[in-house]
Amino acid sequence: MLLAHPNVEIGALTAGGSAGSRVGEHHPHLMPLADVVLEETTPEVLAGHDAVFLALPHGQSAALAAALAEDVLVVDCGADFRLENENDWTAFYDTPYAGSWAYGMPELTLGTAAKQRDNLAGERRIAVPGCYPTAVSLGLAPLFAHDLVEHDDVVVVASSGTSGAGKGLKPHLLGSEVMGSMSPYGVGGGHRHTPEIVQNLRRAAQGADDVSLSFTPTLAPMPRGILATCTARVRDGVDAAAIRAAFEAAYGGETFVHLLADGSWPSTGMVVASNAVAVQFALDASSGRVVVVSAVDNLTKGTAGAAVQSMNLALGFDEAAGLPAVGVAP
Ligand SMILES: NC(=O)C1=CN([C@@H]2O[C@H](COP(=O)(O)OP(=O)(O)OC[C@H]3O[C@@H](n4cnc5c(N)ncnc54)[C@H](OP(=O)(O)O)[C@@H]3O)[C@@H](O)[C@H]2O)C=CC1
Ligand SMILES: CC(=O)N[C@@H](CCC(=O)OP(=O)(O)O)C(=O)O
Secondary structure, three states: OHHHOOOOOOOOOEEOOOOOOEHHHHOOOOHHHOOOEOEEOOHHHHOOOOEEEEOOOOOOHHHHHHOOOOOOEEEEOOOOOOOOOHHHHHHHOOOOOOOOOEEOOOOOEEOOOEEHHHHOOOOOEEEOOOHHHHHHHHHHHHHHHOOOEEEEEEEEEEEEOHHHHOOOOOHHHOHHHHOOOOEEOOOOOOOOHHHHHHHHHHHHOOOOOOOOEEEEEEEOOOOOOEEEEEEEEEOOOOOHHHHHHHHHHHHOOOOOEEEOOOOOOOOHHHOOOOOOEEEEEEEEOOOOEEEEEEEEOOOHHHHHHHHHHHHHHHHOOOOOOOOOOOOOOO
């Protein structure tokens, strides 16, 4: 995305164990960068850039960021600075709590009158959201902002492609284990994205402290994409027109988040390789629940796209610069 960005010149590209090798050995599709040699990830190598993107394993960003100048924009794709509450961090991560930064989800509605993008202009430290929290929070936030659902009866099941787990070797992620099979993980409140989603829904509901969530991730045999199916109990008297109005108020003017036309449902295929979010809902009158389905590409809107969009806002560029607004088909 940065290669296609009109305001960006790429500087140092750094790595861990791969330092010293060529970009083309790891990412052959990045042909213009094929012969660039990856450097060590040190404050010295990163110095002198206007913006630095970190995409390190959790817990490794804080020390590096602290060694970078305060006027340099640092965008962290890891979880290190996403959570405001130290107890939430220590419950799910095993490194010391490092604090929280401005949260890089511009379209998150904060009540009915503000968006998270208002908090990103001019920022120099930004935490990129997790991929599941992106799909789930953008799907549910308008309902919380407009007070249409009960806060304490939210159930989410979401499927992710395997690239969500990174490229490291993991026993359950061998091709032969994943292909032709779907499986749950982190069941029973065990996934570290649960507090991040709750934090976002609380922000949407302007600080409500009674939000609770049952979240179950599942691994799907596809390279990329997340499909989140979210349900919540609607408040008395809430009808489909009120729900549609809430989504239209939240996303009517957005470039990347789309409430689909009636009868059309999100799929991961329709957002692959784009920064788009596809959302649709149905009111299930028999159960008194609204069902919201949302789809994102975990590697675009779910990480790198959100990082570039956040940079654009922080540095005053066109918010959509360099970002693919539509995906590829078939
Ligand atoms: N994949 C996804 O869908 C999403 C990922 N994220 C976050 O983005 C970050 C990167 O994710 P992803 O690319 O999938 O993870 P990977 O595990 O695929 O890559 C992590 C990279 O970090 C490098 N690295 C590890 N330790 C160091 C170090 N000490 N110094 C410098 N580089 C190091 C490794 O480089 P080398 O190979 O050279 O050792 C490796 O390429 C993570 O924080 C992840 O949580 C966020 C949202 C979605
Ligand atoms: C399929 C898969 O394993 N997905 C990852 C989520 C990746 C991501 O967005 O999250 P972080 O940035 O918080 O790592 C997981 O469940 O841990």
